[in-house]
Amino acid sequence: MKQILWFRRDLRVEDSAILAHAKEEVLPIFIFDKHILKQLPKEDKRITFIYQCVLELKKRLQALKLDLAIFFDEPQNVFKKLKEMGFDEVLCSVDFDAYAKQRDEEIEKIIPLKRYIDAFILNPALHLKKDQTPYKVFTPFYKSLSMISQSKHIDEYKRNENLKKIKFDYSTIPSLAQLGFQKQILPHFLTLNGFELLDAFQTKMSSYEKNRDYFNKDASSKLSVHLRFGLISPKQLFNCIRLSPNNRGEFFIKELFWREFYNYILFHFPKSQESNFNGLKISWNDSEEDFKRWCEGKTGVPIVDAAMIHLNQTGLMHNRLRMVVASFLTKNLFINWKKGEAYFAQKLLDYEASSNIGSWQWCASTGADAAPYFRIFNPYNQSKKFDKEGVFIKSVIKEFEHIDDRVFHIENGVQSNVFITYPKAMVDIKLSRQRAIERFKEAKNELF
Numbered sequence: 001m002k003q004i005l006w007f008r009r010d011l012r013v014e015d016s017a018i019l020a021h022a023k024e025e026v027l028p029i030f031i032f033d034k035h036i037l038k039q040l041p042k043e044d045k046r047i048t049f050i051y052q053c054v055l056e057l058k059k060r061l062q063a064l065k066l067d068l069a070i071f072f073d074e075p076q077n078v079f080k081k082l083k084e085m086g087f088d089e090v091l092c093s094v095d096f097d098a099y100a101k102q103r104d105e106e107i108e109k110i111i112p113l114k115r116y117i118d119a120f121i122l123n124p125a126l127h128l129k130k131d132q133t134p135y136k137v138f139t140p141f142y143k144s145l146s147m148i149s150q151s152k153h154i155d156e157y158k159r160n161e162n163l164k165k166i167k168f169d170y171s172t173i174p175s176l177a178q179l180g181f182q183k184q185i186l187p188h189f190l191t192l193n194g195f196e197l198l199d200a201f202q203t204k205m206s207s208y209e210k211n212r213d214y215f216n217k218d219a220s221s222k223l224s225v226h227l228r229f230g231l232i233s234p235k236q237l238f239n240c241i242r243l244s245p246n247n248r249g250e251f252f253i254k255e256l257f258w259r260e261f262y263n264y265i266l267f268h269f270p271k272s273q274e275s276n277f278n279g280l281k282i283s284w285n286d287s288e289e290d291f292k293r294w295c296e297g298k299t300g301v302p303i304v305d306a307a308m309i310h311l312n313q314t315g316l317m318h319n320r321l322r323m324v325v326a327s328f329l330t331k332n333l334f335i336n337w338k339k340g341e342a343y344f345a346q347k348l349l350d351y352e353a354s355s356n357i358g359s360w361q362w363c364a365s366t367g368a369d370a371a372p373y374f375r376i377f378n379p380y381n382q383s384k385k386f387d388k389e390g391v392f393i394k395s396v397i398k399e400f401e402h403i404d405d406r407v408f409h410i411e412n413g414v415q416s417n418v419f420i421t422y423p424k425a426m427v428d429i430k431l432s433r434q435r436a437i438e439r440f441k442e443a444k445n446e447l448f
């Protein structure tokens with residue numbers, strides 16, 4: 001039996017489903033998928049990061065007397081060739097987003113594909129309510145999982161130590177330039193591995209719940225990118241948190257289960273990738289000009305603009321800022337969440353379809369377990385509460401460095417400074433809030 005181990009979003013050798021389930025003769029591979037890469041700009045930071053991770057994975061497999069064959073092609077072509085060469089089956093981890101599902105269906109027509117739950121703790125197919133329907137609300141979902149979430153340890157996959165590498169040309173490694181990308185400077189934390197990040201986070205764990213909402217406090221784990229590409233598994237993360245001496249990881253564990261929840265929702269309700277989960281029919285504002293100003297950080301609202309400029313420059317955005325800019329787009333500008341979701345998908349280093357779609361639908365009040373439509377973030381109050389001295393805003397918008405921070409938290413406050421050129425706020429916060437509430441009421445009445 002000649003097996004192909006297809007690494008995709010599980011770029012590690014520990015707690016690896018495919019290395020555990022493989023038998024004897026294997027060909028580990030990674031494919032830089034031409035179909036995906038051709039849609040990305042050559043400055044995409046994620047490709048620089050994945051490229052490094054793939055080379056690191058190759059080294060780690062070599063240390064186990066295995067190796068990694070690296071392809072730059074469309075997966076269909078790769079598997080057609082490998083099938084002709086006498087390979088029997090492919091082992092890989094499950095991916096539930098629309099493109100991945102369709103791609104895997106195509107591959108299955110070429111060669112048998114065995115998929116394992118690896119990027120998430122829970123197998124969504126196996127967890128249902130008593131009436132055999134899926135959960136739609138986070139709290140009961142989380143409570144129903146207490147056997148897992150309250151446990152001290154979740155079993156990890158044990159590698160099959162008897163694997164032998166199949167003779168193959170493992171020497172061809174396309175360069176980043178051959179893939180069509182320019183090497184990008186990455187934020188420092190991406191030079192650390194998942195366990196190093198976790199170590200650094202241990203000291204912050206006890207104040208995580210209190211501090212995590214402050215934009216300028218380095219209070220969260222920064223593990224989302226590593227989780228996204230499987231550099232650390234959620235089970236490994238869970239087990240390490242449970243071992244931490246102060247054992248105050250409850251709140252953090254709950255956040256990890258939000259990630260599970262959104263994956264669960266996308267699995268059971270794949271249409272939520274495309275349409276409002278709650279079925280509301282909303283006449284969104286289609287203005288491309290309004291959307292462009294939001295993307296570019298030119299709304300005239302300092303906290304929204306700083307967050308968007310920071311995202312454009314770094315691929316990063318703090319969780320609460322994601323909520324603030326998403327609320328501003330979907331409620332104050334009344335623009336469809338799908339546009340914001342697609343923009344984040346292009347920019348976020350930690351882009352994960354399920355969390356992104358679920359969180360956007362939450363912010364837009366169209367989701368499974370969403371914010372009520374009348375609870376709309378006031379961006380000025382948010383910056384006053386979580387960035388009182390304007391440290392974050394000033395760190396991003398250098399022109400604001402010397403101005404009185406109080407003006408950031410007042411509508412058109414910065415604009416009152418005659419020495420600063422800054423666009424007038426696109427919308428009146430109170431009026432736009434009222435408009436959103438009325439439109440949601442209309443949509444709800446039409447629904448019932």
Ligand SMILES: Cc1cc2nc3c(=O)[nH]c(=O)nc-3n(C[C@H](O)[C@H](O)[C@H](O)COP(=O)(O)OP(=O)(O)OC[C@H]3O[C@@H](n4cnc5c(N)ncnc54)[C@H](O)[C@@H]3O)c2cc1C
Binds near residue numbers: 212222227318322352
């Ligand atoms: C509009 C919007 C879009 C988002 N898009 C993504 C996305 O594409 N990818 C992504 O990983 N997260 C997304 N999130 C969730 C959250 O913002 C990030 O997971 C978090 O900011 C990552 O930073 P961290 O690793 O330091 O998080 P921590 O606070 O340290 O949390 C630990 C881990 O728990 C998970 N987590 C935490 N909060 C959430 C949440 N609300 N939903 C789901 N998982 C969570 C993440 O995997 C995170 O790495 C989005 C949130 C919003 C409001």
